[in-house]
Amino acid sequence: MKSMAKNSIKTLAAASALFLFIQTPSAYANSLSDLKDEKRQIESKKDGLDSSIKNKTNAITANEDKQQKLLDQIQTLNAEIDKTNSNIKNVLAEIQSTNKEIKSLEDSIAELLRKIEERDLLLEDRARAIQAGGTVSYLDVLLSSNSFVDFIDRFSAVNALLEADRQIIQDQKEDKQKLEEQKQVLEGKRQKLEDKKAELDRLKASLDGQKAEKNKLIDQLEKEQEKLKSEKVLLEKEYSEALEISDELQQKIIDEQKRLAEVARQQEAKRKADAAAAAKANAAAKAAAPTKASNSGNSGGGSSSTVTAPQSNGTWIKPTNGRLTSPYGWRNIGAGSEFHYGVDLANGTGTPIWAAADGVVSYAAPLSSYGNVVIVTHSIDGQIYTTVYAHLNSFNVSVGTEVSQGQQIATMGSTGRVTGPHLHFEVHIGAWQGQAVGSVNPLKYIPL
Structure with missing residues (x-):
């Protein structure tokens, strides 16, 4: 009887494992299918806008003729x-x-x-x-x-x-x-x-x-x-992300960054001091502790369902999970073109957005065609950098908040002038003083 019960339990466990094995890829497939559909919709909308702009351009040319x-x-x-x-x-x-x-x-x-x-x-x-x-x-x-x-x-x-x-x-x-x-x-x-x-x-x-x-x-x-x-x-x-803000607001953002740049420098100094102290303590602990085999590698439980930030292999990390849909530099708009001062990473609404490096929040509010925006000021080896996170669905930081690399600061959205949910991400050397000033290609710093 006990043998039959054990066999039944084994059969049930096997069936459950098989169900989970089948169910998980299926859910992943559905999610991937949704993302593909969303990508197609975004690309379709962009193509529609591009076609409409070209049609208007042709109509203008015909009118001029x-x-x-x-x-x-x-x-x-x-x-x-x-x-x-x-x-x-x-x-x-x-x-x-x-x-x-x-x-x-x-x-x-x-x-x-x-x-x-x-x-x-x-x-x-x-x-x-x-x-x-x-x-x-x-x-x-x-x-x-x-x-x-x-x-x-x-x-x-x-x-x-x-x-x-x-x-x-x-x-x-x-x-x-x-x-x-x-x-x-x-x-x-x-x-x-x-x-x-x-x-x-x-x-x-x-x-x-x-x-x-x-x-x-x-x-x-x-x-x-x-x-x-x-x-x-x-x-x-509608297609463009060109900013149109008042001189007064831009100056206010610049002044706030100047004020918080020193905070970022102090944060970097403290981080380096803490890292040095931790390294010294680890070295002392290793020297004092007896040598023994460690079996803690598989001691943890199951993997968490929470999406975590990627591990840093350098100074910066990728600010979100998403597809690179628009690179840095010149891009076509209808029959014309504009300069794109950042990169666009597309994914679903609500996808976590992380701080690309340690820093201090210098702006967190709507900003013209960028929709909801968070601007973070960083001090890296004494050099001030600024990162911009735009089109956010929501953000959970405010001006003056000190953030650590990989800390979630917002979620992806489609606020402002957009054709679908994505993150518009910029890197500037120095303080942010508008789109063009100090703008650099994020790919030089962050593996996307």
Whole structure:
């Protein structure tokens, strides 16, 4: 009976062990699958943003091409308008010249009218004289001559009178005809000029209308261009981690780091003194203790489920567990690029964030597009360094907190401008004075 019970217990234990063996890899597989899905989602969102930025850039370029074509058309219209204005100016000059000719012609017409009026008066006087003296013909004048000489004189006088009358009548007729012709020339020239000016005015009005329409289209395209650029800037901001903070806040952070730099130096001095004392005590203890085999290597219980910081093989440690998704340096954003002043390590929300080295917290609060941020000031062999931990879900330290290497200071999140949960990590030589000042590639110090 006891043997059966023991066999049952063994069977149950084996089954339990088998279950745990199967269950643990399965859970790990599920976790890995979730991480892969999360990575795909982040990459998909980044690709979507990148595609949207490129589309906006293409739309802006197409808009600029449209504007350029319209501007070219407006330039052509301007040339035509200038030419039309020049023609109008020439026509106006012709009209002015014609008006002078018309004035001169009107003076000539007035002179003709005066001559015609004088001739009319002369002819009227001649008619009245003849009427008053009776009907005396030129033949009666010739026959009443006293001698041949008198006849010749009278004949010459009669011929002169007849010729004068004929000339007056001929001049009168020619002047009246000339007057009518000049009037017709005047009216014809004036009408042609007025027609030409009206045609040019219509052409100018048409060109001005076309130009106004083109200008209206340009205005619409410029408004659309501003909208496209604004939308592109928003997309780039969503993708970018560029900081936008006030000078006052930045100076406040700098001043706080200056104040705590001495604390970091004192912390380093104490750490070195403690390490030296511990080494001395260990050496003394080893010298005094008897030599014996140690069997403590496997004395501990099962492994803890708590995620612990990696062991240091030097001055720095990796600040979190995660995939390197964006290295230090220039990176593309749509059709443009920006400088990335840190490295991005992606993992799930809540992943522990550890202090990369011993130091003192000099900033712990939200900071522009970085979201929640912790800044730690370090003193290493007398040299001040600064590490920045951004996009945190939460943090459990405050300004002035002294932290040890590997101590959890925050958890990973997606606060600020991000495309998914990750840690943005920076290393600066000296105090942090903005993204660019003293920025160095973290890979030079920390194996990621």
